[in-house]
Every structure is written in structure tokens, then in C-alpha cells.
Amino acid sequence: QVQLVESGGGLVQVGDSLRLSCAASGRTFSSYTMGWFRQAPGKEREFVAAITRSAGNTAYADSVKGRFTISRDNAKNTVWLQMNSLKPEDTAVYYCAAKGALRGSFYTSGNYDYWGQGTQVTVSS
Numbered sequence: 001q002v003q004l005v006e007s008g009g010g011l012v013q014v015g016d017s018l019r020l021s022c023a024a025s026g027r028t029f030s031s032y033t034m035g036w037f038r039q040a041p042g043k044e045r046e047f048v049a050a051i052t053r054s055a056g057n058t059a060y061a062d063s064v065k066g067r068f069t070i071s072r073d074n075a076k077n078t079v080w081l082q083m084n085s086l087k088p089e090d091t092a093v094y095y096c097a098a099k100g101a102l103r104g105s106f107y108t109s110g111n112y113d114y115w116g117q118g119t120q121v122t123v124s125s
């Protein structure tokens with residue numbers, strides 16, 4: 001079992017930055033690929049970014065590529081999402097999730113085993 005707790009969300013202006021954190025507890029954090037997803041009102045949950053167990057590989061949705069950066073520190077059991085140049089369309093609840101190595105593509109939310117409760121990000125114009 002892995003428990004995930006996100007923090008760092010808030011209300012910001014267009015062009016501002018935020019850094020989301022996800023603290024993990026429970027089973028070995030380093031054995032999981034970590035992902036960030038988001039869900040805006042009335043929309044389906046969508047992939048944002050993912051990072052493999054050793055941080056050797058990362059992936060991003062086209063909509064955030066070049067603006068968001070995912071990172072992790074296995075010694076601190078934490079994954080971060082640095083979000084720069086925020087836009088109104090980035091407004092959503094952001095979720096952190098953990099996926100076992102053999103669970104398939106990290107782009108697919110259904111492949112993730114554990115989820116946090118989410119943190120709200122609102123970008124005001």
C-alpha cells in the first residue's frame with residue numbers, strides 16, 4: 001500500500017509559477033513510476049507528466065511540454081511538478097499517482113495503482 005498526499009496548489013495569475021509536491025508513504029517509493037494527472041470541471045482526467053523509477057525517463061503531455069517539469073527524490077519519497085507560464089486552461093484538480101513497473105503505459109490513468117486526494121490549481125486571467 002502507498003499513501004500519496006499532494007500539496008502546493010492555489011490561485012495564481014496567468015504567467016505565474018507553482019510547484020506541486022506529492023509525498024509518499026508506505027511501500028518502497030522507488031519501485032513505482034510516478035505520474036501527475038489533472039481533471040478540469042466537466043472534463044475527463046488527463047495525463048500531465050510521468051517519471052520512471054530511477055528518474056531516467058520523463059514524459060509530458062503536449063499541452064504542458066516546455067512549461068512543466070516533473071522530478072523526484074527517492075530518498076525523500078517525494079515527486080514534484082514545477083509548473084511555469086501557467087495558463088487559464090491549466091486550471092484543474094491535480095492528482096499524483098503511482099504505477100507498478102509492469103502495469104503498462106504511464107499515459108493511461110487506469111494503469112496506476114495508487115492516487116492522492118488531489119490539489120486545486122486555479123489560474124486567473
